[in-house]
Amino acid sequence: MNKKLFIILLLVLILTLTACGKSDSGNVVKSDENMGEIVPSITILSSLPEANMVNYEMANEVAEELRKLGVDIKAEPIDFAVLIDRIYGDDEDYDAYTIGWSGRIERLDPDMFIHSINHSSNAKPGGNNTDRYRSDEFDAVADAQRQEMDVMKRRDLVFEAQEILGEDVPRITLYSRANVQAYNKDKYKGVINIPGEGLFNEWTPMFIEPKTNDKVLKVASNINLDSLNPMKAKSVYEWRNLRLIYDKLIRLSPEIEPQPWAATGWDVIDDTTVDVHLRKGMSFHDGKPVTVEDIKFTYESFIENEVEYFMSFLEPIDTIEITGENTVRFNLKNPYAPFITNTLTQIPILPKHIWENIEDPRNYDNSNPIGSGPFVFKNFRPGEELVAETNRDYFQDINIDGYIFQIFGSPEGVLTALELGSTDLLSFDLVPSHIEQLSNNEGGKFSHLEVTSVNDIGFFYLGMNLDRAPFNNKAFRIATAHLVDYDLALDVHLNGYGGRGGAGLVISPVNEFWHNPNAIKYDKYDPEKAREILKEAGFTWDKDGKLRMPLE
Template sequence: MIKRVTLSIFLVIVLLITACGGKEVVGPDNDVEMGDLVPSITILSSLPEANMVNYEMAQELVEELQKLGVDIKAEPTDFAVLLDRLYGEEGDYDAYTIGWSGRVERLDPDMFIHSINHSDNADPGGNNTNRYRNSAFDALADAQRQEMDINKRREYVFQAQQILAEDVPNITLYSRANVQVYDKERFDNVVNIPGEGLFNEWTPMWINPLTEDKILRVASNINLDTLNPLAAKSVYEWRNLRLIYDKLVRLSPEIEPIPWAATGWDVVNDTTIDIHLRDDMKFHDGVQVTAEDVKYTYELFIDRKVEYFASFLAPIDSIEITDENTVRFGLKYPYAPFITNTLTQIPILPKHIWENIDDPNEYANEKPIGSGPFIFENFRRGEELVVKTNKEYFEEIKIDGYIFNIFASPEGVLTALELHNIDMVSYDLVPAHIDLIKNNDGGKYNHLEMTEAQDIGFFYIGFNLDREPFNNKDFRIALSYLVDYDLALDVHLNGYGSRGGGGLVINAANEYWYNPAVPIYDTYDPERAKEILEEAGFTWDSNGKLRMPKE
């Protein structure tokens, strides 16, 4: 009997040691001498039908942290709800999975360096949803945007990337290749722009219909939350808004700034830029577009503190009209990407409509009126957005309009493609569907043309650094060793993309600005994660739960 009791005690000890990941177990009396329990964590993940890879990688990290004694769960969340949580005043979140698309203007590093990581943008509503703050990094982020010598600016950008890689304010999981398809029997002259895909701001204006049916049908697997340019926060909304509204400048697929609502510009000096407007533009209600509309729009975005664009508007000190078709921007300091970032993103609003709105930020804008190439007709939330071509536009457009169809799942899109009900996808196909279309299963996909382009954007796990345990740098570094980057790329993406790493924000696809010395933490190694936690003073209690370092 004594031997059996002794054996039972031995087995309990073995089980406790196993539960603690092999770490030495302390008795309950010593638990009180330890630091606080690592707080419970909720990762707000993508819904599986919206982004299966993000969903699976969140589950993977949950499993790894549970093995280390952390109370953690993943909470799949609708995309619009996720944005509300991240940008809301409450800041009520621990961690999340999301991505930044590689829109063409983001080839300039200012977005990924300054806008999403500078401490000025870390307040609620700002793009720095990680709440990352580092004064040394801020100095470099400020310096790179003010440096007009491109080689010197590159040095600042490289140094800034190094700090991010060391601090790990987020963990990049992967970058996805833009593998998308269109119906080649109905359309040609289609361009897949890296980071943008097929449904970019040029394809609807350039695409050539091959049949009498000149309506382009575009598929999305993400709903649109708003048509208000002051409230829009996602690429899915902006892909449509930038076709309904005009901008002063558009970036070509070759990343060259093209005067658009502007006819050109004069750089008077490093802090003074004159923008010359077209005189043949009208809003969709027939009212002429004027310099007053441009001045009003930029001042509205600044005055209403539209955080999504705050980083790009911050350099503006003054806006004045110098003649009927000229707007002068005065800057607080030289801002290298002013033409390619600021002027390419702000939509021109009709002053005669918006100046009569009590709260522009909350305005539903149910029938948006812009001056762009397409005119709004109808929007049914969760179903479709319908636009028609602006026949009075200064550029000839060959289609009669497009319908942006919203599907509940990628499977529904695949079926619609097979049945010829959809002409183009606006998102990256999931790997299983890529393989199906490539294999062509009896010729059912003969009508589809597959295209591919590398993406400079990235998907990542973000943290709220204002909360424990993410305010602990060593904890974040340990987490970077718990992510199986090869699982994301080789298994979930079937190789259609590139792998991530801790703190990586500019990837190799953006060759000129990419610093090959980073990321530092890009290896899956759970044992190393445990060592880092131990070295940083984390401990495991008698229940196998992870404890914060004792203060």
């Protein structure tokens, strides 16, 4: 009897060992049929190496770490315009991606990085919440901070919002980059360098002074332009040109103060009523006058066409009315603390006589943009250059005759153009190796160049589509945050010219007043910790070492 019992127990043990084993990754696993689905294959869309080498390298680094954990994953470099179309497109055909938010001057107010890119209302095709993050708790805080007019109380709410993001990990900030750029000091003076923007901002072309008879400023870019339609443009590269061709009611000064521009001023009647007074005598580039009708039409058109890129800033508007020959009144649904600095500084003034006849404004080609700004569009050759001439009827005197936005295929091509003097000023950051060449070149072939540096409030990140597995699993996102080598990005790929990343980092430490240093929850490279997090969350590994989702 004991012998039979022994045999039965032995058979049970053999069957148990057959059903359980160790995967290639060394994890004890159950039989495959008792496990969750295999983690879906992932593609990380990244920049082309010649456009952004750091994003390209970090996408591959994260892919390699996830591959070690049994995930079928690849990094796919694609053109920037294609990447923008994918993550903003209607079909939402993406798993993850590396990209960045530039530190444009308006973004020193935290509302862009808190509300616009994280609020659930923007988690739809065309919206800036391309990670599809949704949280009722976060939305309540994000809404409250923009309606709080007391700056210190608002700051507390912005801090709270950052802490929620740090816990939920809707995206993983990889690094920030110092704005190290250069210009030809033998040809120009009076260049303005703005935090978060660098040299090619909305002020430099208006105030730069030529030192020679060559008065056409040549600006270098390493990214092509995808659209000249203000209702369609989504990248900083397009807006750096559009905000010079089109005017805005208010512009933020280099000192980050709102300056009356197309408007001569404004009156805050109360927390939900603002009167804006239009400057007299302005004309569009086709000679038609700029009127309050154009202002009303512009804002209403952006709202009616649901231009998602700006809807976060336009949503607070209830109605717009003309109250005088040169006065427009904005009635808001609720108080909106950054209305002056965010909404009135970003919307380009459109000529009503042109746009009211366009059937589909959002998809209008706009191959010959007509604005009322300081520069008049002349022509655009995709992949080569955009040419603009100075608007001599503009109310602000401008010293140059125009500018040429030159589009290069690689950073090396730009470096050669800087050396030869065929380009005058950079619109993007130098790669680290070029910084060293230009900085250590006293009396050499780059001695005619001035290297500049300014802090950036923007950041580059790993975006994840939270509508898709496995990124709809919070534990998987947290684990992924532990697979990012933040020091590799900063110390090796950037040569120290920037800042560290981390999950929860959306307000840069450079933006000191609004930055919550306690919000960054996961900023250490620790693959073993990532494995532990996955195990605790119910992820398993099958006999082939493939990572499996938790059983539902």
